[in-house]
Amino acid sequence: MQMLIDLYKEWRGMKPATCEKLPGAGSNRVYYRMTTPHGGSVIGVVGTSREENHAFITLSRHFVSRHLPVPQVLAVSHDELCYLQTDLGSLSLFDAIKGGREAGGRYTLAEKELIAKTIRLLPRLQVEGSHGLDFTQCYPQAEFNVDSVMFDLNYFKYCFLKATDLDFHELKLEADFRLMAKDLTSEDCNTFLYRDFQARNVMLKDGEPYFIDFQGGRRGPYYYDVASFLWQASARYSHKMRRELVYEYYQELSRYIEVPSHRHFVKQLSLFVLFRTLQVLGAYGFRGYFERKQHFIDSIPPAIENLRELLQLDYFHYPYMMDVLNQLVQKLQGDDGHQTSAISHQPSVVSHQDSPLVVRIFSFSYKKGIPEDESGNGGGYVFDCRSTHNPGRYEEYKQMTGLDEPVIRFLEDDGEILTFLDSVYKLADAHVQRYIERGFTSLMFSFGCTGGQHRSVYSAQHLAEHIHQKFGIEVRLCHREQKITQTLK
Numbered sequence: 001m002q003m004l005i006d007l008y009k010e011w012r013g014m015k016p017a018t019c020e021k022l023p024g025a026g027s028n029r030v031y032y033r034m035t036t037p038h039g040g041s042v043i044g045v046v047g048t049s050r051e052e053n054h055a056f057i058t059l060s061r062h063f064v065s066r067h068l069p070v071p072q073v074l075a076v077s078h079d080e081l082c083y084l085q086t087d088l089g090s091l092s093l094f095d096a097i098k099g100g101r102e103a104g105g106r107y108t109l110a111e112k113e114l115i116a117k118t119i120r121l122l123p124r125l126q127v128e129g130s131h132g133l134d135f136t137q138c139y140p141q142a143e144f145n146v147d148s149v150m151f152d153l154n155y156f157k158y159c160f161l162k163a164t165d166l167d168f169h170e171l172k173l174e175a176d177f178r179l180m181a182k183d184l185t186s187e188d189c190n191t192f193l194y195r196d197f198q199a200r201n202v203m204l205k206d207g208e209p210y211f212i213d214f215q216g217g218r219r220g221p222y223y224y225d226v227a228s229f230l231w232q233a234s235a236r237y238s239h240k241m242r243r244e245l246v247y248e249y250y251q252e253l254s255r256y257i258e259v260p261s262h263r264h265f266v267k268q269l270s271l272f273v274l275f276r277t278l279q280v281l282g283a284y285g286f287r288g289y290f291e292r293k294q295h296f297i298d299s300i301p302p303a304i305e306n307l308r309e310l311l312q313l314d315y316f317h318y319p320y321m322m323d324v325l326n327q328l329v330q331k332l333q334g335d336d337g338h339q340t341s342a343i344s345h346q347p348s349v350v351s352h353q354d355s356p357l358v359v360r361i362f363s364f365s366y367k368k369g370i371p372e373d374e375s376g377n378g379g380g381y382v383f384d385c386r387s388t389h390n391p392g393r394y395e396e397y398k399q400m401t402g403l404d405e406p407v408i409r410f411l412e413d414d415g416e417i418l419t420f421l422d423s424v425y426k427l428a429d430a431h432v433q434r435y436i437e438r439g440f441t442s443l444m445f446s447f448g449c450t451g452g453q454h455r456s457v458y459s460a461q462h463l464a465e466h467i468h469q470k471f472g473i474e475v476r477l478c479h480r481e482q483k484i485t486q487t488l489k
Contacts, residue, residue: 001032004044004082008034011075011084019044028052028403033087041087042074048403048484053080055139056215059129060085066128069121069210088210093118094199105236112241118202118209119229119245120252122194125211126222127256129192135219140406144193144220149181149275151409156278158415160285161324166331168324176321184221184275187268191257193220197228199235216405222253223265227272233280233302270315277307290418291466292425304332357435359467360444363402363460363479365452371480373444380444381431383424385455388416392454401482402458411458421459425466432471452481464488 008016016034032044047053063070071085096114100107135142194217201213226249230242253259281303288296308329316322362371373379391397391410400407411417435443445463449456457479464477468488475488
């Protein structure tokens with residue numbers, strides 16, 4: 001945090017009066033609200049990925065130049081690992097429509113208008129934001145393409161479909177995946193694809209929507225963002241409300257570009273809704289089935305309901321994939337629409353917040369030796385990650401770490417690391433539980449690989465998050481060779 005304070009002082013000419021850490025947002029970036037003695041405030045951001053930060057900074061500056069509603073970057077450190085941006089307040093669209101969401105999708109008129117205002121603003125960002133934009137500055141890739149689609153479809157296959165023990169023919173499914181990828185990329189779109197367009201990433205300032213967390217954006221089809229926003233499983237938008245919002249978006253988009261017929265638009269949008277549904281199920285499967293995070297397990301039933309409704313449409317010409325997905329829905333959803341034991345028997349989160357146990361987790365390079373044990377208890381477990389597929393062998397990943405999205409996708413799509421960690425989790429869970437019961441205060445896990453950069457970093461990070469989420473105890477994480485430390489309290 002000191003480098004952020006130094007940046008603020010360099011920009012403002014004085015130290016901030018206060019520097020309050022904000023709640024985590026599920027990324028590797030950490031946010032702080034920094035105030036002056038006179039009451040003004042900015043948001044300070046510290047990130048571990050220079051490339052990701054660079055993408056956000058570049059996109060923000062471009063969007064501001066196009067007069068789009070995004071936070072303005074005010075100052076950037078020389079290494080781009082931290083920066084200051086305007087403070088848009090603390091009220092997100094997600095929080096503002098909480099009442100309707102918790103009422104099962106019964107939104108008030110005021111809530112509906114906020115949602116409609118946001119969806120009407122999206123085409124402006126997608127079209128105006130693409131004008132003059134250098135897409136080569138986007139991270140981790142410049143455009144939505146067949147390779148990125150296949151990444152996500154295989155993520156669904158390995159992290160969700162296989163976890164349900166459903167039998168299927170991999171080559172036949174792969175063939176339909178490739179046909180779907182071709183259809184998803186069939187239209188030549190020069191618009192900006194936000195990619196993570198959701199209610200949590202829309203801030204409300206004086207009642208007006210502002211967009212944040214667009215650093216994963218790229219060139220791509222505008223349908224993707226509409227599908228992400230309106231078919232977010234937890235939002236529970238009614239069919240009628242979705243139809244109205246799609247029409248609002250379509251009408252607004254037509255003000256900026258020549259659009260296809262409404263019939264074609266709806267059909268192509270449905271394809272993206274199916275793709276997005278499979279994509280999020282992959283994420284829910286990994287975070288829920290493999291990492292045992294209850295929030296993601298709870299998100300599976302509404303996503304399966306979305307999938308069930310999609311399969312009733314006659315838009316999709318992938319016979320084998322449709323057959324597999326229908327079997328999946330039948331397996332995970334009973335006749336009454338409720339989840340079956342295939343999901344409900346997943347273990348729930350256990351909290352041990354009063355435990356004195358502190359778990360220390362390291363990633364390291366075997367070339368530089370195993371991390372020393374400062375507690376004097378013997379060093380605990382040391383896991384060798386070198387048996388899994390190494391991203392460092394490929395040029396495009398050599399400058400990245402196991403915290404970067406392309407490396408994460410590589411490892412998870414390959415699948416070896418998931419099998420490896422599944423065994424680690426079982427061993428770690430039993431050991432942590434026993435240490436808590438016996439009142440022990442220290443336990444250590446270390447993950448080694450060739451360079452301490454990719455596989456070991458990924459494994460250490462995920463075990464740390466897994467233990468912290470499941471047991472609610474303090475975890476001290478150190479990526480030794482990357483000089484990154486983090487404490488999960």
